[in-house]
Amino acid sequence: MTEPMTDTGVAFESPDAVERALSGTGYLPDPALATAVFLAARLQRPLLLEGEAGVGKTSLAEALAQIKGSTLIRLQCYEGIDASQALYDWDFPRQVLHLRAVQALRTDTDTTPEEVAAVEDELYSERFLLARPVLAALRTPDAVLLIDEIDRADDEFEAFLLEVLADYAVTIPELGRVVAQQPPMVVITSNRTREVHDALKRRCLYHWLEHPTLVREVQILRRRLPGIDEQLAADVAGASARLRGAALLKPPGVAESLDWARALTAIGVTRLDERSGLATIGAALKYREDIEVVRASGALLTGSA
Numbered sequence: 064m065t066e067p068m069t070d071t072g073v074a075f076e077s078p079d080a081v082e083r084a085l086s087g088t089g090y091l092p093d094p095a096l097a098t099a100v101f102l103a104a105r106l107q108r109p110l111l112l113e114g115e116a117g118v119g120k121t122s123l124a125e126a127l128a129q130i131k132g133s134t135l136i137r138l139q140c141y142e143g144i145d146a147s148q149a150l151y152d153w154d155f156p157r158q159v160l161h162l163r164a165v166q167a168l169r170t171d172t173d174t175t176p177e178e179v180a181a182v183e184d185e186l187y188s189e190r191f192l193l194a195r196p197v198l199a200a201l202r203t204p205d206a207v208l209l210i211d212e213i214d215r216a217d218d219e220f221e222a223f224l225l226e227v228l229a230d231y232a233v234t235i236p237e238l239g240r241v242v243a244q245q246p247p248m249v250v251i252t253s254n255r256t257r258e259v260h261d262a263l264k265r266r267c268l269y270h271w272l273e274h275p276t277l278v279r280e281v282q283i284l285r286r287r288l289p290g291i292d293e294q295l296a297a298d299v300a301g302a303s304a305r306l307r308g309a310a311l312l313k314p315p316g317v318a319e320s321l322d323w324a325r326a327l328t329a330i331g332v333t334r335l336d337e338r339s340g341l342a343t344i345g346a347a348l349k350y351r352e353d354i355e356v357v358r359a360s361g362a363l364l365t366g367s368a
């Protein structure tokens with residue numbers, strides 16, 4: 064179903080409307096997540112999503128961009144990332160080329176101070192500006208900005224983001240202040256390798272994304288893998304749920320369930336039993352220790368004691 068449009072893009076009327084719109088893209092949220100998205104949109108607050116790997120944090124932002132019909136602007140965080148990678152930078156090689164071109168074209172030798180100043184101004188104009196994701200999101204109407212894996216960045220970077228998110232504006236000394244005409248929808252994700260600071264959390268609406276329930280995961284598998292055997296979808300979702308309860312080093316996320324179902328389909332089985340499960344376990348588990356746990360207890364795969 065198409066949601067009503069306003070002059071500022073898609074307006075969600077209710078959490079149910081969010082759920083319907085997301086489902087339309089193939090992303091099946093639980094009611095709590097749909098409510099969090101609704102509130103983030105309504106209150107124009109960034110949504111801070113934490114959760115285990117592969118529970119659907121990044122793909123939520125992708126689905127939101129799809130609903131809004133805008134491209135997803137993504138900032139992948141990493142250790143050492145700084146404002147020039149997030150906001151803007153000057154295209155130094157092009158600036159140098161431009162200077163050389165100006166020099167080559169000049170035939171006279173005396174240049175007035177005004178001419179020098181004019182060339183310098185040109186160097187710091189829009190033409191040589193490299194807009195990085197945060198600036199691009201401020202300047203794009205109705206954008207969705209994904210700040211992915213904020214926990215990988217360091218404290219200074221968080222403080223910088225906080226400043227930008229406080230008023231959805233930045234100042235570029237050479238060009239002036241850029242204020243978002245319409246604030247982007249911001250989704251920040253964290254895998255919780257470290258705690259995000261309280262100051263940033265205060266700015267955001269927080270949501271802890273759980274693994275899906277068994278019923279929802281079956282729906283996700285069937286939606287993402289059209290044509291998958293119904294029984295196989297139920298088997299895989301059931302086995303993934305049991306594995307998540309088994310204190311493994313790295314329990315499977317939805318991403319792994321999808322891969323596992325694909326692997327089982329590829330070897331032509333329609334039921335997950337101990338044999339087919341072990342043959343394809345590398346799609347679901349990525350640690351030798353975890354695979355040993357499953358070898359020792361085949362019931363984790365089949366559910367029968």
Ligand SMILES: Nc1ncnc2c1ncn2[C@@H]1O[C@H](COP(=O)(O)OP(=O)(O)OP(=O)(O)O)[C@@H](O)[C@H]1O
Pocket residue numbers: 089090091092093114115116117118119120121122123254275283287317318321
């Ligand atoms: N609720 C859902 N509905 C439909 N597909 C989902 C859902 N949750 C997860 N998926 C699918 O599972 C896969 C993994 O999701 P995604 O990459 O968004 O997880 P993530 O939480 O960002 O993981 P990571 O922490 O590893 O970055 C994607 O293919 C995504 O489409």
Ligand SMILES: [Mg+2]
Pocket residue numbers: 120121122211252
């Ligand atoms: Mg992700």
